[in-house]
Amino acid sequence: MTHAASPLEGDDESEILVKLDGVERHYQMGTSTVRALDGVDLEIRRGDHWAIMGRSGSGKSTMLNLLGCLDRPTGGEYYLGGTPVSTLDDDALSEIRGERIGFVFQSFNLIPQLTVLENLEVPLFYQGGAPAVARKRAEELAARVGLDDRLDHRPPELSGGQQQRVAIARSLINDPLIVLADEATGNLDSNTEMEILELLDDLAKEGKTIILVTHAEEVAERARKILILVDGKVDRIIENSDHSVAASKN
């Protein structure tokens, strides 16, 4: 690790991994300014299970991009594991994404010409680790999501649910601080959706910090905390203490 991020100290359950401090993301569209995010404050602790909800245009995607370090805030500050992100350059952002973030996308976003195993290894490749170590870890995670018999298949040969399981395995390969799932079940039928949500629930139970971005209430209800965005601002935060009951009800 060569970037400015300081290593996390302690392994306290209440440790704050994500801190948004008046975060703004404004776009200049011609002469008018679009305030996609307009002063968002948020603290996410290690092991939290969050859902970010909102209608389209509410700023969910922008928020996800910022949280995933794909984008930088135009105002305020975003601390990821204590590192202020807004000042980092492109290379440092890439490094943070590669080492601290796991992405699960709505459309899976696997690389079609690579096998399952190779897809899993991609994040580790850019960190320059030993190929043998990467291979072993990829195999473990494939087994974890029940795809150890599909290692040499390519994404087009897999079902949607299988592809998303590969994507989840890939999001875990770098042992990230947070897993960001963006409408992870939006492209799946209801049976498969359940499979994937349960897989994510399992991760949450194991103590992974998970942030779901969704517009579906039944998905959001599985999270412990639900943030509702309206017009780029935090409308309210719902503590869903009963989330496990809600999950079993569905």
Place this chain on the structure above:
Amino acid sequence: MFHGPLGRTIRLGITNLKLHLLRSILTGLGILFGVAAVILMLAITEGKSETALRQFRELGSNTIVIVTKKPPEMEEEQQSASFFSVQDYGIEYADCDAIVKTLPAVKVVVPVRTIPKLARRGPRTASVPVFGTVPGYDGIAGLVLREGRFLARRDLERKNNYAVLGAKIARTLFPFETPVGKTIRLGTESFRVVGVLSSPDQASSSQAATLAADAVLVPVSAARAFFGETTTKTTGGAREIEAIELHTVRIEVEGTQEELNANVLATARALRTLMKGRHKKKEDYQIIVPLELLQQQEEQARNWQIVLGFIAGISLVIGGIGIMNVMLATVTERTREIGIRRALGAKRKHIVAQFLVETIVLSCGGGLAGVLVGVGGATLIDYARDDVEAIIRWEFALLAFSVSALVGMVFGVYPAWRAAQMDPVEALRHE
């Protein structure tokens, strides 16, 4: 086969190229033809110049040749000349002595006086040029003896009527017997055969050796003594009497490997001055310096090669433009993949490397195939056509291949840079 990040990037590049196999092959063809054209052009021009250079090299790059030449004013004079007037011109015996005395780097000076005679052995006759020369001639002209001996110093001193026969003449005059020890007649004079030259083989022999096959070689002193100083030529009713002492003089220059070329050029300069001083009145000689001609020829050949190679190189550039075109399309097509990779931690340099490697693999693949086609084509041409010689040097293949790799790099930079500049968020959104 490939380990390490570079190996994996190369492997990934190959995988991606195989994904659009036809497109990759067509793109590679552009480079292939470019490289093949460059190699073919270079090989053919090399063959052409080599053929020309060989002629000069045969003369010997450490020799200088002076040839007697009829001065232009004498050509005109001839019409009005009286029946018995003698045309006196050409290189003189004294020139030879002066060369030996004044030019330091001269190793051997071999004069040749040519007299046309009828050679006779019993009933068999042949018109031959008789070369009156000296013992060093065999060395300087690259002659090889088949039997007997060559002319010796004592033959020259004693003006011995001894002769060495060229291979063809020996066959004509002595079809059934060994010539050495036998006597032949040259004109009216008797000469004893002391040696016979072996036949020059077509490919490797010098021009002088080929000429000697038809000639009879005698000591120059004997030629003077027996045949006199004038020769009579009858051409189309007109009779010419010429008094020419020497027809050619070959000078061999000595020196170590490094200084030899400089010695030859210096000797040539000094020789020109010397001969100019001695032949003030008329220009009845010509000095041929094979090394100078060789150098001129080499330079000319090199220029040709550069021009033709450059023209062929243009096709490589066109191939490069083709690659760039395809890579730009590929980058657009794989925008989403770029976004995914960026999201998963790829830095800009990783994306640049990925696309650049792909371009270089493409151009190097095309380049390698082009080397094969070019070398194969040149070999085929060389083999199939007798009049065209194609010479392949490994430098040509290396040059053409390097240029193709360079083309890949140069034309791959922009598409790769474009790919790396994409905003990850935008790229991920790309359908």
